[in-house]
Amino acid sequence: MRAMFLVFVSFAFVLSGCGNQPNPPVPAAPVKPVVALVVKTLTNPFFVDMEKGARRAEKELGFTLKVKSAAQETSIDQQIAIIDALISDAVTALVVAPGSSTELIPVLKKAQDKGIILVNIDNQLDAKASAAAGLKPVPFISVDNVKGGYLSAKALTAGVKAPAEAAILEGIREAANANQRKQGAEKAFAENTAVRLVDSRSAYWKIDEAYDVTKAIFMDHPNVKLLFAANDMMALGAIQYLSDSHRSGVKVAGFDNLDDARKAILAGHLVATVDQQADEQGYAGCVTAIKLLHGETVPALVEAPVRLVTKDHMDQ
Numbered sequence: 001m002r003a004m005f006l007v008f009v010s011f012a013f014v015l016s017g018c019g020n021q022p023n024p025p026v027p028a029a030p031v032k033p034v035v036a037l038v039v040k041t042l043t044n045p046f047f048v049d050m051e052k053g054a055r056r057a058e059k060e061l062g063f064t065l066k067v068k069s070a071a072q073e074t075s076i077d078q079q080i081a082i083i084d085a086l087i088s089d090a091v092t093a094l095v096v097a098p099g100s101s102t103e104l105i106p107v108l109k110k111a112q113d114k115g116i117i118l119v120n121i122d123n124q125l126d127a128k129a130s131a132a133a134g135l136k137p138v139p140f141i142s143v144d145n146v147k148g149g150y151l152s153a154k155a156l157t158a159g160v161k162a163p164a165e166a167a168i169l170e171g172i173r174e175a176a177n178a179n180q181r182k183q184g185a186e187k188a189f190a191e192n193t194a195v196r197l198v199d200s201r202s203a204y205w206k207i208d209e210a211y212d213v214t215k216a217i218f219m220d221h222p223n224v225k226l227l228f229a230a231n232d233m234m235a236l237g238a239i240q241y242l243s244d245s246h247r248s249g250v251k252v253a254g255f256d257n258l259d260d261a262r263k264a265i266l267a268g269h270l271v272a273t274v275d276q277q278a279d280e281q282g283y284a285g286c287v288t289a290i291k292l293l294h295g296e297t298v299p300a301l302v303e304a305p306v307r308l309v310t311k312d313h314m315d316q
Contacts, residue, residue: 033092035289036066037282038082039122040073040099044205044233046256046278050097050122053282061290066091073205074172076100083107093117093289095282101126101176109135117292121285122278123177139292141284141302145177148274148306149184152253153228155272155310157192166226167217168200169210169234178202181230181255195226203234210237218247227252232261232273239269257309265311275307 037054039047051067058065068086070078076099084107086094094111096118098104105125112118118138125138156166166189171178182200189197198221203210210229214237218224227250229235235254242250254261257275264270281304288298307313 033063033290033293034066034089035063035093035095035286036068036086036091037286038079038086038094038096039067039069040079040097040205041071041075042067042069043071044073044231045258045260046231047097049278050282053279053284054095054286056279057283057286057290061287063092063286063290065286070099073099076103076174080104080107083111087111087114087116090114091116092293093119095119095121095285095289097122097281098125098175099123099172100174102129102174105129105133105135108138109133112136112138117289119285119289119292121281123175126176137300139288139298139300139302141281141288141304142177143276143281143304143306145180145276146184146187148255148276149181149228149230150188151184151306151308152181152255152272152274153185153188153226154191155308156226156228156251156253157188157195160192160194160226162194164195164225165198165221165223166195166228167198167221167224169213169227169229169238170200170202171205171230171234173202178205178230185228185230189226189228198224203229203237205231205233207233207237207240210234211241214238214241215245218245225250229254232256232258235270235273236260236264239264243269257307262309262314265309265314268311272308272310275309277304280304 054065068082079099120138120140122142124140168185170182189195199217201213203213227238232254235252238252251271253271254273257273261273291298
């Protein structure tokens with residue numbers, strides 16, 4: 001009995017000693033914030049450049065980046081579904097280039113209600129629709145699209161003194177940036193009294209659609225000599241139609257500064273494009289998201305400068 005008691009006391013002493021000298025807790029690894037960049041499509045090189053900028057921010061700031069895109073720039077329902085899935089994944093922040101200025105607002109309101117940080121880039125969400133839905137103000141990063149459209153179309157009208165008909169290839173009409181670029185082009189055409197705008201149609205940002213729409217425009221207005229496209233993909237589609245139909249003497253200008261557009265400028269097929277710094281928009285969008293996560297104050301609007309790109313600029 002005494003031996004059993006001594007064994008018990010010894011065991012208790014060991015336990016007591018362990019209690020007085022606990023093992024230090026292993027610190028948990030810090031959880032990286034997850035930022036999702038949601039773009040319209042990655043079939044357009046513009047958004048590929050936007051992802052490159054976001055990747056640069058990821059490397060510098062140490063967050064985890066997810067990049068998601070719809071199949072096409074017109075795939076609005078798919079973009080909404082992508083955001084809905086990211087909400088379920090509990091991402092920290094959403095940096096969104098919306099295909100529509102209005103249709104994504106309800107799902108973004110849902111994300112905001114879940115505490116997810118929102119940053120809007122490229123195409124601005126509609127202010128009235130946002131307010132009506134109860135969406136709190138979301139910082140916006142883009143360019144002055146009116147100015148960009150104006151500069152591009154102004155390059156078309158430079159030196160035009162004889163009467164000339166003009167036409168516009170618009171982007172998606174539900175997108176604010178498409179309407180802003182159209183407004184800028186209309187202003188440039190109106191400033192030259194020799195120029196008459198005879199048609200304006202949407203080609204939905206697409207190269208193939210632009211080919212068909214350009215064909216339709218020339219069927220109705222065979223004397224068009226100036227054609228402004230609200231993005232380079234549409235400009236390239238128009239150029240392809242003009243080449244296939246052996247139409248000469250038509251000046252085309254675009255918007256986005258894609259590599260193929262720059263090649264078309266050097267080849268003499270395109271008069272101008274506009275650099276809106278897609279990579280900087282992607283970079284700034286992610287940086288803004290991390291700043292908001294850290295409780296910093298950020299500007300409501302950040303506009304990257306637009307730059308006209310012509311052969312003269314490329315030769316400098």
